[in-house]
Amino acid sequence: MNHNLWLLTLCQGLFLTNNVVFIAINGLVGLQLAPYGYLSTLPVMGYVVGGALSTPLVARSQARWGRSVSFQIGLGVAMLSALLCAVAVTTRQFWLLCLATLVAGYYSANGQLYRFAGAELAAPAAREKAMSLVLAGGLIGAIAGPNLANHSRGWSSVPFASTYLALMGVALLAWLCMRAIRFDAPASAAPTASATAAPPPPAGPGRSVAQLLREPAFVVAAIGAALGYGVMNLLMAATPLAMQVCGYDFADAALVLEWHVIGMFAPGFVTGHLIQRFGVLRVMGAGVVLNLGCVAVALSGVELHHFTLALLLLGVGWNFLFTGSTALAMQAYRPEEKDRAQAAINFGVFATMAATSFASGALVTTQGWALLNLGSLLPVALTGAALLWLGAQRARATRGA
DSSP: OOHHHHHHHHHHHHHHHHHHHHHHHHHHHHHHHOSSGGGTTHHHHHHHHHHHHHHHHHHHHHHHHHHHHHHHHHHHHHHHHHHHHHHHHHHTOHHHHHHHHHHHHHHHHHHTTHHHHHHHTSOGGGHHHHHHHHHHTHHHHHHHHHHHHHHHTTSSSSTTHHHHHHHHHHHHHHHHHHHTOOOOOOTTSOOOGGGSSOOSTTSSSSOOHHHHTTSHHHHHHHHHHHHHHHHHHHHHHHHHHHHHHTTOOHHHHHHHHHHHHHHHHTTHHHHHHHHHHHOHHHHHHHHHHHHHHHHHHHHTOOSHHHHHHHHHHHHHHHHHHHHHHHHHHHHHSOGGGHHHHHHHHHHHHHHHHHHHHHHHHHHHHHTOHHHHHHHTHHHHHHHHHHHHHHHHHHHHHHHHO
């Protein structure tokens, strides 16, 4: 870990602080302001739809201006969108809140690239560990996010308006840290697309996205990242609403989310080592098993410990799947293809999250917590099938060699 990686890890933690606060309060604020209950998670959906729509814009800014400038623009957007959210809550404008979270998606699209940037700040032999450790910075968000949401909601006369204003300060601190980071590639690394002024595909060297999608490892990496994030988002976004229906206080929901995000990022200190020792497919397979364990616990009851344990298992499962998918993807594309490859993977993540964000609110308010968990088994099973398929492909290639 060099000082650039430490600063980027801090930025990752502040980024997750923003994300956790959004997850914790946007559904509840939406429930207060929405004309219909099933629209309550639309502000959560707006955040990820904004991320999906911003993915090509971010890829272009990364290629044109580099990591540092693009990341700083994203943090500027984060401050602006938090201010818009505060205005929307104060004036009780539901659609303005949805618009503000849509704009905030640009910041999310930038933040999703921090893990790739972390890998580029390390020597090639250590990139899995560097990427995993940057993701571990999310522990800051695990602690700061729920506590910030819980303690700041009453700072103003309008509940949660002050929480959005506090997020402006979080983004400002991250912006100051980002300005101090140098994103020069290691001397041993090959030139990247960011070093040129060329935009993402179709311009520039390397394979197109369509060609990358013929690479089995890239396809499975995209599936693992998208469905792993989708299942996590489906259950996490619905949890505060489900707990409110069950009569729990917001402080209880904040505690459950805190343990969930700890599960998401605490394993980052060892996931890189596990990938190097046991292989990326085994680690991702463990993530699938943990997701199944989450559903089993969630279906066994609605006591506080059921919610806590289920979300903790969900967080660890997400870490194994998402970190593994990132490592697998980096094996499948060349340096000059990184901007388009990363943009394609992140677009799939955001598109899946957009669908699950809306589905979580609609299902939990109309069908209930149990059916929501049963429905999550389908994407979990698809992820497991994709891993088995890639494992079989590699086994055949090894026998053929």
